Amino acid sequence: MKSYKNNMLFLFLSIIFISCSSDDDINIYSIDETDNLHLIKTFNTQDYTLELFSTAEQLIVGYNQIYLRLTDENGNYIEEADMDWKPMMTMNMENMEHHHSSPFSEIKKTKNKQTLFEGYIVFTMPSGENGFWNLEFDLSVGQKNISFEEEINVISTESNYNKVYTSKMGENNTNYILALVDPMNPEIGTNDIVVVLFESIEDDTFLIVDDFQIKVDPRMPGMDNHSAPGNEDMTQREDGLYQGKVGFSMSGYWKINLILEDESGTVVAGEAVTEDNSESSIHFKLEF
Amino acid sequence: MRQLFLLICIFFSVNFYAQTPDSLAFPSIDSISPQELNEIIIIGNPAANTLKKDKALGSLDSYLEKSNSVNMVKRGAYAWEPMINGMSTERSVITIDGMRIFNACTDKMDPITSYVENTNLSSAKITDGQSGAEFGGTIAGSIDLIRKKSGFQIKPEFGGSAFAGFESNNNQQIYGTSLNYSAPKYFIDVDFTFRDADNYKAGHKSGEKKEVDFSQFRKYNTSAIAGFKLNAKQEIEASLIYDKATDVGYPGLPMDVSLAEALIASVQHRYKNPFKHFNLWETKAYFNTITHVMDDTPRPIVPIRMDMPGWSKTQGFYSKLSGRYNNHAFKATLSGYRNNSIAEMIMYPEDPDEKDMYMLTWPDVNTLYSGLSLADNISLNADLSLLIEAGIGIHHNKIRSKSGLSSLQIYYPDLSPTKTRILKNLSTRLSYFQGNFLHEIGMGYGDRAPSVSEGYGFYLLNINDNYDYIGNPNLKNEKSINFDFSSSYEIQNFSAKIKANYFYILDYIIGKPRLGIPPMNITANGIKVYEQLNHASILNTSLGMNYSPFLDWNFSADFSYRYGQGAKNTILPLIQPFTYKLSGSFEKHGFFTEISVEGSMKNRNSLEFGEIQKPAYAIANIALSKDFAIKNSQFIAKLGVQNLFDHYYSTFDDWFGIPKMGRNIYTNLIFKF
The missing domain is CATH 2.60.40 (Immunoglobulin-like)
Structure with a gap:
């Protein structure tokens, strides 16, 4: 609580501003750490499920802050894993397949989170008639190594008044x-x-x-x-x-x-x- | 009523000499208060006064302008800004019956004098320098607009008036009516005025356009005031003014006003002789709310369409106790108010798909003030009296809008949302009667807080110098040391008054260019940020004379001159050059005629503030008036011509160099019963 009080010698003017803020939310441990994140895609492999979240509602051309959550077949979150990824664009140009990647970061465990890993990808073009994006993963969980890839959809948000x-x-x-x-x-x-x-x-x-x-x-x-x-x-x-x-x-x-x-x-x-x-x-x- | 009548007699005959020995009997409307160096201008209220001399239905502005202490800055035909002693409204306190009201327009399109009508008022009390600090810090002085009221009458009386006016120059039509009922225990007055004007026409000059585009206006005003006597010593009074102007053009500005609306309300308690040695205790609570909508819809070509609405709300009170003890006449006033000012700018891009642009030009600022003011007038002997006035106040600002605070933090990264200041004033005046002479000498010290625009304004375009102004929350109080002197002489048929005052202002607040910061408004030259000059000086001088050689004849002459200069070679803007007004009148059997000439020399312009030098000018006016008494009613017909020779001119107080009105023939018809 903040208050301002002002009393004059002669008295009768005393005006108080009060503004309250309650920042006393108790931080309860919650296994769901994906508040304010948007689930973009779920990758299912034989043993594991990998969920991909973004701070945005969709993957976009430009910077994407991405969070990953890995679950084993019993539904337990995996807290320790090595993950590598690589986005790959496949373009069809005059019946010739052309591949290129885009800038991306390493994946690392998110600080102060039990279940999340994070990284970013900068997509350089949208999915569409010209081509499609695949996201390739190499995971090592304990002794197991798993590789998989799947298509993801990237949109462009560019307009006359938006460009990121x-x-x-x-x-x-x-x-x-x-x-x-x-x-x-x-x-x-x-x-x-x-x-x-x-x-x-x-x-x-x-x-x-x-x-x-x-x-x-x-x-x-x-x-x-x-x-x-x-x-x-x-x-x-x-x-x-x-x-x-x-x-x-x-x-x-x-x-x-x-x-x-x-x-x-x-x-x-x-x-x-x-x-x-x-x-x-x-x-x-x-x-x- | 009798007091009012006396006032009229005195101030009517001697243009505006406040400090005549006679006027000491009632130094102010609200009974006994210490003698103050003030000037009272009777407002041409068709319901109350019979001012033959005046265009009775002229605007309040035209009445205020008659004072030698006042200049009116004109941005069009409407809502002129009153400057006292060569200083603009930030440096003065303008009140209605002691109520603080703050304009809602960032571009000064709505001085509070624009929210009242003649029918609401009886007079205006103009006070120079620190004597004007009763309701808040001032440098220049104050104007208190005094409400008109019929008061309690021993015999119940019912009266009223109806009036109509027409002015040829801008096809202005004026209609109004007032009704009043007075009884021993209560009174009630109501009035209504309507004005509607087209564009005015400037004087004739070959090659110059006659019509001044965007100078039209329309105004509705209604007010009510009622009093009730609780007992022989106590009375209460409630007052309400509602004013609405629409379609107001401002040829001196790039925008017009679609709505300027004010509601001004108060309740007052008066207690006569409450305690021994005290003769009046007056307490008032009030609130007012102003909405002002600037838009540029009527303008055919603009760089970008925009709206600039503003809101100002004020709640306040005062409690004033006056009394006498031996040779002391004293007064103590405790007052306080809270004002909230918000102004927005919304810009509409050409592409409808693009989002509107939005900024706060006044960032939702609260101003809280409370102050105590004391005055004691000591009669040292029959001829010599000493007035001492002192005051102290607390002034607190708070920026309430987060986005408004963030936008100012672009300029002032460490800006705190609140700021508290202490305001103080101290002044003294010695008055000496010497036969038919009255000499007065006074000095004072006082300070003021920066206005909302000066402290927190954001990209406010001043079209005169074409700079965007940015407020400066780190300004120190502006301080003033003032000296004044006046000497007046009065005998049966002649009076004269010479007056001079000098203000030495420290930390004078003024906008100075800030290089390297681009402006916001597309057409602006650059940015000015409010800064403080080490010092600035303003000198005001005036001489007024009045002579009635024969019973029916009256001649008067007024001369005034101001000078303003600041440090760093800053010529202060809006300073009046040598100005004169001469008039002769004749009156007999209810017939009145007056011829007057007014003019000024060329001004000392301030290039820095976009002023160009205006040549000297002189214009002539004629007024005729006839009173007819029919039983208990009175009918007054007036006819006059202003700027008889249709002279084309513009002077220092015409914003952006707009020309003044050309020839104007007016008629006023007033019926009173």
């Missing part, structure tokens, strides 16, 4: 892939912005790019490219992701223009927004 994934061939002929991690629920004011930055080596290998700097320039195209202060360029944090700040002076549609600079400060991708150049070739779009 962008890629660009840099000046140095390296292909850079950027996906927005945060803010997923932007608010008026200063928001943390988090991005994953990969470079692709051929079609199948993706490496986290280290020690770059990503310049942030949010603009409102509907307000003649109005921008707001409160921005902080993104730098790499310990887990390899890039973090900075982005300021939104109002709600609505914002374009977050980006410029990639390598460790020496040389621009490798993206352009500054000027009166003649309304956007950078790498940008995200958010609407809230």
